[in-house]
Amino acid sequence: MVYKYTFGKPFETESVIDEPAEINRINCQQQDQNLAFGNVSINQNLLQNCNSSIPSLELSDFAFKYNYRLGDDDLIFGLGETTRGINKRGFLFKSWCSDDPSHTEDKTSLYGAHNFLIVYTPAGKTNPNPKAFALFFDYPGLLQIDCGYTSKNALTVSAPSADINIYIIEENHSFVLNAICKTFRKMIGKSYLPPFWAFGYQQSRWSYYTADEVRNVLKNYQKAGIPLDAIYLDIDYMQGYRDFTIDEKKFPNFAYFVQELKDQGVHPVPIIDAGVKADPEYSVDREGIEKGYFCKKEDGSVFTAGVWPGKSHFPDFLNDEARAWFGDYYNFLTKKGIDGFWNDMNEPALFYSEDGIKKVFAELKESLDDTNLDINSFFGLRDKVARLANNPKDYASFYHTVKNAAGETQKISHDKVHNMYGYMMTRSAAEALQRNLPDKEILLFSRASMIGMHRYSGIWTGDNCAWWEHLRLSLRQMPGLNMCGFLYCGSDIGGFGCNTSRELLLRWLAFAMWTPLMRNHTAAGTRAQECYAFEQVEDFRQIISLRYRLIPHIYSEFVYARQENELLFKPLCFEYPEDKIALQTEDQLMFGRSIMIAPVVEPNVRGRFVYLPEAMQMVFFSSSACGLESGLPQITEMEKGVHFVECEPNQVFFFIKKGHSVPLAMPAPCTAKLNCNDLTYIGK
């Protein structure tokens, strides 16, 4: 059963597009009026329909708080792209799309904002059967989700505004966690389906400065015999970071260049940034200003902030006309043969606002005249500079122009709808591409995201680091992202920031061979991270070749998960809800309907302990005896329980559930050459 509670006048996010027919709608407007003063606990009668969650709510004129008392054994799942574990219990998160590349454990926000969570009570002394309910806070502004951090048994969700829709989902089902996810996924609509080639291996780097550098990457991959389906063009292909331009000096004859790569099975995938360079000579900017399609300040002037191109303007993607206008520009590149895009910097990231930097520079000028230069001047300077980027004040200083339900035009300040920005930018691209190229499958994924965007594109998990901790994080993020609708996902393999190591890259690849988006990406200034940059390149070739051999299976599981609103990656307890160890396993995942993966995610180990919640078939690929590239794996029956599995960085193992089998293709240099008809089945 689904309950929908509406408080105040929620902003229409289109996150939910398919409410169940039998939904319980509770409009809380009336009660709201009565309770408009001070913090008042709403009595349970308002929410009594909802029998398991027993929430308590506090509302004031301007703020909202949801409280739920967690049992000692309760787990919390969901929340999409967040730091920390699969089980979110014990931490505090803030839904606020953020460009912060240092994803340490303490960070409360990453690039996405995904307000769906499940409270799960395993079977115990007081409840013979497991039970669960889910919450979706349909709200595009800042939401704080305290999962037992401040007080260990208090789940508290709060927002600065009481204009909010809350959905509560309950299911009676022996696999209640799966059932709840399925209901929610049905409500938010089918996930994006990328083109088949997007399941191939992909190489990226911020700092491929010329077409020849890109050609060189391809040549080296070919030379190493490593399959490849895409090479990415980061911000350097543009003219001074202007969207929908090409630096013809560095990338001459772009359409020819695109065709040249595609002839070799490789799709070039350019980046599109949210900010449009403020430049009267630049047609996109000029047109945006003329048509009034950029976000504006309160006084009606265009909001300006610094991002990669320097001073930039920000398309008002929440405005239907602006969205259509910007989206049509993608044609500039599709006409040159491009069939894949990644949308970046669309939280939106703001290095500084024009007003902000002016103010700080003025203050600095004053303080620099103070010759004391003491500790306070130093900290003052440091803090002023640090606070320039992604400043909350800046996000509150500009406005979107939107139409309300009555069709009237109204202004809304950005901070109230912040989390929709990347979602609407990506919708802008997806709708235009669908409109202009209805028969074409286009790869599209985004850095910032909100639930709803999953219908238009995939995501990557943003600017992670070459840390083992981030390999583990990326594994843990996948199930939560799937719960929130995002199926086409992956992390920057090897790590975006910092220098990777050969071993980390190999182990990361051996995990990421399961993620639909399998892209190696790194930042300018880091060590070369293409596979061929490391010793014994055959190890890389073999692991990536195995990915290609599994693509028929991965793709078909993807399509099934999309069609049936299932998870592609599941925590073990979703499938083994009675198993106490499965409940707390955070370094193994179920993949699709038949596989359990247990990647090696620690450095300097020759294997790992794996927990089998039931007897399974272990599939082991070694580089020599059992070919990763073309041979058949060793298959060993293994008992329920814990096992130490030896696995060198150039080997791969996984598990197939009993009674299941998995198809293997022969490897191919790119998906276009993959023979999906000649399959060998392993497992029985």
Next chain:
Amino acid sequence: MVYKYTFGKPFETESVIDEPAEINRINCQQQDQNLAFGNVSINQNLLQNCNSSIPSLELSDFAFKYNYRLGDDDLIFGLGETTRGINKRGFLFKSWCSDDPSHTEDKTSLYGAHNFLIVYTPAGKTNPNPKAFALFFDYPGLLQIDCGYTSKNALTVSAPSADINIYIIEENHSFVLNAICKTFRKMIGKSYLPPFWAFGYQQSRWSYYTADEVRNVLKNYQKAGIPLDAIYLDIDYMQGYRDFTIDEKKFPNFAYFVQELKDQGVHPVPIIDAGVKADPEYSVDREGIEKGYFCKKEDGSVFTAGVWPGKSHFPDFLNDEARAWFGDYYNFLTKKGIDGFWNDMNEPALFYSEDGIKKVFAELKESLDDTNLDINSFFGLRDKVARLANNPKDYASFYHTVKNAAGETQKISHDKVHNMYGYMMTRSAAEALQRNLPDKEILLFSRASMIGMHRYSGIWTGDNCAWWEHLRLSLRQMPGLNMCGFLYCGSDIGGFGCNTSRELLLRWLAFAMWTPLMRNHTAAGTRAQECYAFEQVEDFRQIISLRYRLIPHIYSEFVYARQENELLFKPLCFEYPEDKIALQTEDQLMFGRSIMIAPVVEPNVRGRFVYLPEAMQMVFFSSSACGLESGLPQITEMEKGVHFVECEPNQVFFFIKKGHSVPLAMPAPCTAKLNCNDLTYIGK
């Protein structure tokens, strides 16, 4: 066998004070002269005496490089306080004492600089017996140690100067790793022995602003029934962060206040910072200037840099007279009853140098007149400010005045001896305390360190964060620190930076109950981290009580390890060198002679997998049935192999080797009240 290779004219560090009588000394001066031009590989004949390590060396006039080809199975141990795992293979480290509080995996330097490493080759196809050799680079400047990061089989150690002593240690012993450590530890001299009370539980926080706040902490601990032996005074007890002063307004009648705490079994432990406030009204600064005891710039003027007190001067701790002078000031506090100190900011941390900030401010002034405010001005501003702190140019800009072997006074630039600064500051304190209070045991530990300092004090592992990753890191750091002589060690329990959680603090305490220094410490601005700040305070009381029950055992193992130059914390493979799983276990440790610990270091788990390299006795303390506080634990015989051990955050388990037993005392509110004569032995 120990080989000592001397190149050029190494600076005397006094890291090694007891060279073995049978040492092989190879003076490479002659060869050096011949090889002084360009990078020349020295032929093996120079080093042929050393049969297992087969090093290759490259020397030039100004640089040094040591190369060793690692086998695929080789492990690297040692390196003291570093990031990442117990096995250092695959990473790159830089010996350079650094104040960088964000200890993410990519950081190459922490606060200490410990140039001792062991290369271990387990038994394999080509070598039926394990073998190992150790290297100690006796060198106080920047040393880069590449453990197979750049090239997977290359161990490369390089330094900008070729004035260096290298010790190579080989042993023939069935427990070769232990034997090598023991030989090295004998060479560097016995580790510091702290007073008995320093094994009690200790509470700290940067921001106890007044004596009453401290009293309140004690009162709350007493009220909660949690044992306590020390409360720390961070920088706020001083007058404007001036060393050896007391803010009498906030801490009136200091001597009385100290006695008041000590009467209740609690030692107040004040901080001493390396930098002395530049202030003509402040006697320490005035005296230091008059006597010429501060570090100077090339022109002879006193070097000035900003730290907590603002502009400060830096005692020249490498100068014997200055060292004695500064050390005697500790009397100011011992006379008031103080018997413990922590030396901080002694890398030395530099927020900015006077010259550096003047230059940046001048540049900023100019650029602020540029009204363009484009992306380059922004990054320019940001980078200029970021580079102010701990700038290598600043470290090269000031000088120490030292005596050479011939007794002549000479100047040496700080960067050449950087890693000795914290070591010599702490030696300054230790020697003075010994001189002035020869019969008194004083607690002393330091943030910056180098091998040699272990004779004078302990260390804490610096400004970590409230991350689970840092709980794991702290466990992994202990064996390496022990190898380098540091026995009295611990991490900031709960994490210094960021907000901790109840669960993290409990699990951290359950690990740190084994570390000699058991101190909860956190930064200003974070959530309250005293145990009583959390729900169900009895859980904290019980775990800390168990620490007190184990103090007789921990202390006696400490004294034994110190006396016999043994490790207190050992990686499993040091004791089970033939065991393949022990070789790669990084989340369990051997403690002393009879115990194996396997702390829970992951969030949201109800237990963990534990690997037993042989049958052992599991000791399990639960809060209810088997009393952590006073009762006896459950003891279960467990087989060799892997086991899932259930353990809630308020429970503790560990293992006793067969045939061993461990004494338990009854808990006490402080070490002074601990009855070490009434012991119950568990295990058999």
